[in-house]
Amino acid sequence: MAQKPSIPKGTRDFNPEQVAKRNYIFNSIRGAFETFGFQPIETPSFENSDTLMGKYGEEGDRLIFKILNSGDYLSKIDEQAYINKDSLKLTSNISEKALRYDLTVPFARYVVQHQNEIEFPFKRYQIQPVWRADRPQKGRFREFYQCDADVVGSKSLWQEVEFIQLYDTVFSTLKLEGVTIKINNRKILSGIAEVIGASDKLIDFTVALDKLDKIGEAKVKEEMLSKGISEEGISKLQPLFTLSGSFESQIESLKTILSSSEEGTKGIEELAFINEAISELGLKTATLQLDVTLARGLNYYTGAIFEVAAPKTVHMGSIGGGGRYDDLTSIFGKPDTSGVGISFGLDRIYLVLEELGLFPETVTKNVDVLFINFGDKEALYCLKAIKELRSVGIHSELYPDSAKMRKQMDHANKRNIPFVVLVGEEEVNSNIYTLKNMISGEQFKVSLSELINHIK
Amino acid sequence: MAQKPSIPKGTRDFNPEQVAKRNYIFNSIRGAFETFGFQPIETPSFENSDTLMGKYGEEGDRLIFKILNSGDYLSKIDEQAYINKDSLKLTSNISEKALRYDLTVPFARYVVQHQNEIEFPFKRYQIQPVWRADRPQKGRFREFYQCDADVVGSKSLWQEVEFIQLYDTVFSTLKLEGVTIKINNRKILSGIAEVIGASDKLIDFTVALDKLDKIGEAKVKEEMLSKGISEEGISKLQPLFTLSGSFESQIESLKTILSSSEEGTKGIEELAFINEAISELGLKTATLQLDVTLARGLNYYTGAIFEVAAPKTVHMGSIGGGGRYDDLTSIFGKPDTSGVGISFGLDRIYLVLEELGLFPETVTKNVDVLFINFGDKEALYCLKAIKELRSVGIHSELYPDSAKMRKQMDHANKRNIPFVVLVGEEEVNSNIYTLKNMISGEQFKVSLSELINHIK
Numbered sequence: 001m002a003q004k005p006s007i008p009k010g011t012r013d014f015n016p017e018q019v020a021k022r023n024y025i026f027n028s029i030r031g032a033f034e035t036f037g038f039q040p041i042e043t044p045s046f047e048n049s050d051t052l053m054g055k056y057g058e059e060g061d062r063l064i065f066k067i068l069n070s071g072d073y074l075s076k077i078d079e080q081a082y083i084n085k086d087s088l089k090l091t092s093n094i095s096e097k098a099l100r101y102d103l104t105v106p107f108a109r110y111v112v113q114h115q116n117e118i119e120f121p122f123k124r125y126q127i128q129p130v131w132r133a134d135r136p137q138k139g140r141f142r143e144f145y146q147c148d149a150d151v152v153g154s155k156s157l158w159q160e161v162e163f164i165q166l167y168d169t170v171f172s173t174l175k176l177e178g179v180t181i182k183i184n185n186r187k188i189l190s191g192i193a194e195v196i197g198a199s200d201k202l203i204d205f206t207v208a209l210d211k212l213d214k215i216g217e218a219k220v221k222e223e224m225l226s227k228g229i230s231e232e233g234i235s236k237l238q239p240l241f242t243l244s245g246s247f248e249s250q251i252e253s254l255k256t257i258l259s260s261s262e263e264g265t266k267g268i269e270e271l272a273f274i275n276e277a278i279s280e281l282g283l284k285t286a287t288l289q290l291d292v293t294l295a296r297g298l299n300y301y302t303g304a305i306f307e308v309a310a311p312k313t314v315h316m317g318s319i320g321g322g323g324r325y326d327d328l329t330s331i332f333g334k335p336d337t338s339g340v341g342i343s344f345g346l347d348r349i350y351l352v353l354e355e356l357g358l359f360p361e362t363v364t365k366n367v368d369v370l371f372i373n374f375g376d377k378e379a380l381y382c383l384k385a386i387k388e389l390r391s392v393g394i395h396s397e398l399y400p401d402s403a404k405m406r407k408q409m410d411h412a413n414k415r416n417i418p419f420v421v422l423v424g425e426e427e428v429n430s431n432i433y434t435l436k437n438m439i440s441g442e443q444f445k446v447s448l449s450e451l452i453n454h455i456k
Numbered sequence: 457m458a459q460k461p462s463i464p465k466g467t468r469d470f471n472p473e474q475v476a477k478r479n480y481i482f483n484s485i486r487g488a489f490e491t492f493g494f495q496p497i498e499t500p501s502f503e504n505s506d507t508l509m510g511k512y513g514e515e516g517d518r519l520i521f522k523i524l525n526s527g528d529y530l531s532k533i534d535e536q537a538y539i540n541k542d543s544l545k546l547t548s549n550i551s552e553k554a555l556r557y558d559l560t561v562p563f564a565r566y567v568v569q570h571q572n573e574i575e576f577p578f579k580r581y582q583i584q585p586v587w588r589a590d591r592p593q594k595g596r597f598r599e600f601y602q603c604d605a606d607v608v609g610s611k612s613l614w615q616e617v618e619f620i621q622l623y624d625t626v627f628s629t630l631k632l633e634g635v636t637i638k639i640n641n642r643k644i645l646s647g648i649a650e651v652i653g654a655s656d657k658l659i660d661f662t663v664a665l666d667k668l669d670k671i672g673e674a675k676v677k678e679e680m681l682s683k684g685i686s687e688e689g690i691s692k693l694q695p696l697f698t699l700s701g702s703f704e705s706q707i708e709s710l711k712t713i714l715s716s717s718e719e720g721t722k723g724i725e726e727l728a729f730i731n732e733a734i735s736e737l738g739l740k741t742a743t744l745q746l747d748v749t750l751a752r753g754l755n756y757y758t759g760a761i762f763e764v765a766a767p768k769t770v771h772m773g774s775i776g777g778g779g780r781y782d783d784l785t786s787i788f789g790k791p792d793t794s795g796v797g798i799s800f801g802l803d804r805i806y807l808v809l810e811e812l813g814l815f816p817e818t819v820t821k822n823v824d825v826l827f828i829n830f831g832d833k834e835a836l837y838c839l840k841a842i843k844e845l846r847s848v849g850i851h852s853e854l855y856p857d858s859a860k861m862r863k864q865m866d867h868a869n870k871r872n873i874p875f876v877v878l879v880g881e882e883e884v885n886s887n888i889y890t891l892k893n894m895i896s897g898e899q900f901k902v903s904l905s906e907l908i909n910h911i912k
Binding site for chain 2: 004005006007008011012013014015016019020023034035036037039040041042043044045046047048051062063065066067068070071072073074075085086087090091094095096097099109110112113114117119121123124129131133143151154155156158159161162165169277280281332333366367373379380383384387390393394395396397398399400401411414415
C-alpha cells in the first residue's frame, strides 16, 4: 500500500545545505540579540484559541490554523450550528487550541502570565516558527520562522536607537551591506491626518499614503478623495509628496507642516532625537532614512515604525520591521506596559544572501574526512583513529560497508568530502594512514598525529 | 475585556534560564552528531494526515493532533457520518493535516520523496518538536523535542558500533557519567520465541518479558501462561531469568539456549560482533550491557535494540533509545532500505542534569555589564562605549531610563549582572568609566580599553 509521499502545500523540507544556511542566519541574529542583552524565551506551538482569536482582525482569525479537539469532539456541540452546518460557529465547539500566528501575541500573553517572575524592563528574543493558512506563493509559506526582539516596560527612546544599531549589527555581520532602515512615527501620521482634517480617517489615509511607492502620487490622491478626504486637505499634503533631502532637512519641512499639531510635533521630536543619537553613534553599513509614508500594521504601533529594505540591487520586499506599541499587554489584563520591538524576515534574508552570493563557503561544509572501508579488520583500525579525530572536533566517518573502492570514492566526491583516508593491510601493519586530498589529488602516508594536524 | 492568560495543558513556556539550559543540551547533542558525520534536515511541523495515520497503531492514531481544514470545512463531508455524529469518520473529512507525532515517519517520508537527491548511505540528524495528545503527567508533555540520528541505506553493523560510541560521547560531554547502554536484538527475541514454540506469540511473549524488571519473574510467567504460552515453553525460558555475568558469558549462555534457532544464532553473532568492537574501541564513561528483556516498539525493529538508562542514583526511565529497522521506507514505496537510529530524550536528560547539578554555571549567564543611565548626555557617552564592548562580544546594555540609581542597581542585582558601569559628568569630562564589580563590591576608574580588558 505504497503512498506517493508529499507534504502539505506552503510547507517545506529543508535539506542539510539549507538547514546549514538557515542556521547561519539564525546564529548571526541570535548572537547579536545576546550581545545587545536580549534573553531567549520560548512559548508553545499552540495556544488556547481565545489567546489568539480576535487579535489579528477578521482576516487573521480566518488564517489561524485550528487544532481539532481530541476524542469525541462532536459530543459537546452547538446543536443549532451543527444543524445549520455553520462552520464558523462550530469551530469554537470542536477546536480549543490554535497554532501560533506570530510571536508578539504569545509574548504579550507570556509577559502577563509571568509578570511576577519577570524583572522589568524585560528584553526578550524569540526565534520560533509561526503558521498561517495564507495562500502560498513565491516567498510566502504556511510555516515560517520569525526572529523577534522586544523590550517591554520602558518608554525610553534609547531603545529605538538600540534597535537601529541592532539591525545594522545583524546585517553587517551577514555582510549584507547597504540596507536601508526606514523609520516613521505613528504620531506624525496622526498629526498629518489632524492637519488635513481627517483624524477620523487615519486608517484610510495611511493605507493610501503607504501605497505611494507602488501606485504613485496621482492614484494615492484619487484613493484619498474616494475615501472622503477633502480636496483642501489633500492639497495640504503636497509638501509630503515632494519631501526629500537629508533626514535633518525632512525633519525641518515636517516641523512646518505639522506646527499646528501637538501630537505631530511630538512625533518629530522623537524622530529627531533618534536621528541625532544615530548620527553620533554611527552605523556600520546601514543607512537610516525617514519615510513618512511608512505605516505597517498601524492599529498596533503607537510611536516609532521601522522597516528594513534590502539593498537596491535586489528586488525584494522588506526584510525586517517593527515599532513601538504602548498597550499590547492590556488585552491580557496588564495595561500601561509600553513595548518596542523588531523582527527579522528569515526567508527573505535567505533569498537575498543567496542572490548576492553572501553565504560563506564554510557554512555548508559537512564532513572533513571519510575513511574507506576495506574490511572489518581495517575498519576497526580506522575507527580507533576516527575516535581520536572526533575528540579534537574533526568531523569524521567510516564508510559503513566494505563496498568497492570506486563506489566509496564516488560517495566522498558526491558529498564534497575534502579528505579520504585509505587503510589496507600495509597501513595496519605499519601503524600508518594513507591520506588523500580529494581536491588536489595528492596522497601521503602519515602517522595519526600527522593525520590530525593535516586535516585540522 | 481582560482574559486571564494561560497555556494549553501539557505545553510549557520556557524562561531564559530554561532555554539556555535546553540549548546547552541541544548543542552538546548537535555537536556530537556533526562530529560523527550526521547532517541536519528539517521537516514541516504538520504532514498530510495520510502520511502519519496508521503508522503508530490505533493508540497512535488517536493521539495525533489533527488540524481543522481552513474555510468552510463542513462543505465536503460524509453526510451519513455527519448525521450519526460519528467523530471518528468525520475527522478525515474536516481535517487533512496533522502535527508530527515523531521524527521517524517524517524522515522515512523525506527519504522516499527525495531519494533521487540523496547520496546513500544517508546519515541524518533531526532536532525538532513533536506533539502527542497524551494525558499529561510528570515528565510527559503534549509538545516535546526529539533529537534523532539515523543512517539509512546500509546494513553494516559498524553503525550499531558507532551509535554506541555516539551515546557515550554525548553523555560524556554532558558530564553525565555512569549511564548504561542496554542492547538487545530482535532476532534473539524471535529465536527465543521459536525455541519455546511461541513464534506466533512473539509480541505477547516480548511484552511480558519486557516487564521482568517491574513485576518480577513469577508474574511474567503468569502473564505468558495467560497468553497461551505452554508450561513446557516457559520452563525452557528458565536460563533467561537467571542470565547474568559479563556480556561475553551471557553471549555464551545464549548460544546454548538458542543453538537450535538459526535466527537466534544470527542475533547472537551480531551482538558479539558489536560487543567485541566496543571492547576494542573502549567507552569513555558509559557501560554496554546485554539485556535480553529489552523489546521497545518491537513491531518496528528488526535487528539491534538500544535503550539508555540514567545512572542508578537517579530514578528516571530511559533517557534514550533506538534500534535497527529494515523496512521503514517501504510504507512510502521504497522497499529494502535498512535503517538504524537512536534518539535522545531531552526532557528527561534535563531533569537528570538538574537533579545531579550538572549544568555548568556559565550556561545561564546572561548580560556581562549594565551601564547605569544618569541622563541623555551620559547615556549617549555610554552607548559609544557599549558599541565597542559589543563589537568584541561582551554582552552589554544601557538601562533605558534615567531612573533612580538605586532602582537601576537593584535591576542589575536581580538579573545577576556581574558588572555595572557608572558614568556621570565627571567621567564624561575625563573620558573614563567607573566600573563596579557587583560580586566583590569593588569599584575602579578605568579607560575604555581597561574596561574591555577587565570585563573580558
